[in-house]
Amino acid sequence: MASRGDTRQRIQDVALELFAEKGYEKTSLREIAERLDVTKAALYYHFKTKEDILMALFQSLGAPLDELVEWGKRQPRTLEMKKELLARYSQALQGAAALFRFMQENQATIKDLSLGETFKNRMFAMVDLLRDEDGSLEDQVRCATALFSIHAGLFALKDMDATPEEKQKAVLTVAQELIVAAHHGA
Amino acid sequence: MASRGDTRQRIQDVALELFAEKGYEKTSLREIAERLDVTKAALYYHFKTKEDILMALFQSLGAPLDELVEWGKRQPRTLEMKKELLARYSQALQGAAALFRFMQENQATIKDLSLGETFKNRMFAMVDLLRDEDGSLEDQVRCATALFSIHAGLFALKDMDATPEEKQKAVLTVAQELIVAAHHGA
DNA sequence: GTCTATATAGTGATAGAC
């Protein structure tokens, strides 16, 4: 049997592929169905609406980040923990590249689906774990920048001549520097 | 007369509003026309297609950044110039907040309209003005992060209790620090 | 669990009158 109970998962896989490639709005259910070699109606058996597919994707892709935030909340708020959090975040991004591509491509859609809040909250939760509420404005910026530098860095180094490991290491170094600087300021 | 030759501009204004609010795809020409209290067909007098509206917006909003890049190219590549570039960029962002909101909301669309390349090139051109090609990977990351920290910082400080001027200053301080650090590394 | 067939509605775009 080609398809067991994995059809739902296969739909998610193909949908992620297409949503990340051409955006949610521009991807039609017809396309998804065709690529899976099933019919549109079949999709409706597994998901009540097109939005449902998006929500399911969002949840399953975001889970690792949620776990990371949860992990962080259980730790003491030391400098070491913050450095470790950045390292884990950097690691998580490698696996979740699809999520972020997907998120970025579909920001507009995600926004008015309550998902926007969810995602923003996740980011803010992450920044909150890094920052000291009583720090200076500059230090707040350093903490936020530490997190985003991981994205910016990987983006900027995309065309550079180095191994992924070297790049990841360089990016993490800069991110952790920023956290250390913020910590000293406090 | 309510509308002179400013109709084209009014269309752009409303379109920007809507595109930034709910995304390009989800905004219909009907909506734009209704909000302007004209008919869909009237839009087609001023713009050949829906995409044309997007392109016009993109160009006029991006012009200040293009000018900044041009300015940068005419300067000697000193540390002082880089700090000044960041300051001007930070300044430009205040006025171009709409552009960036708009860009972020419509990434997916922008990508397959050649606009994606244009925008990416602009960003890369900016980073290129900041970085030293022979610097270490870490320094490359510092330069890219300097630029993006201006975005990240403003985002992170959004809910903070400070005046816009204070926030801008704090963000710029951190960005310039990163450039100085990269410069020392070289 | 997957199909065919269809309902319903909205889209971008065009032609041509005023």
Add this chain to the structure above:
DNA sequence: GTCTATCACTATATAGAC
């Protein structure tokens, strides 16, 4: 420069057979 009217198309979604 703006209108009415309409086109061709695609979309999401549903009903009901197999």
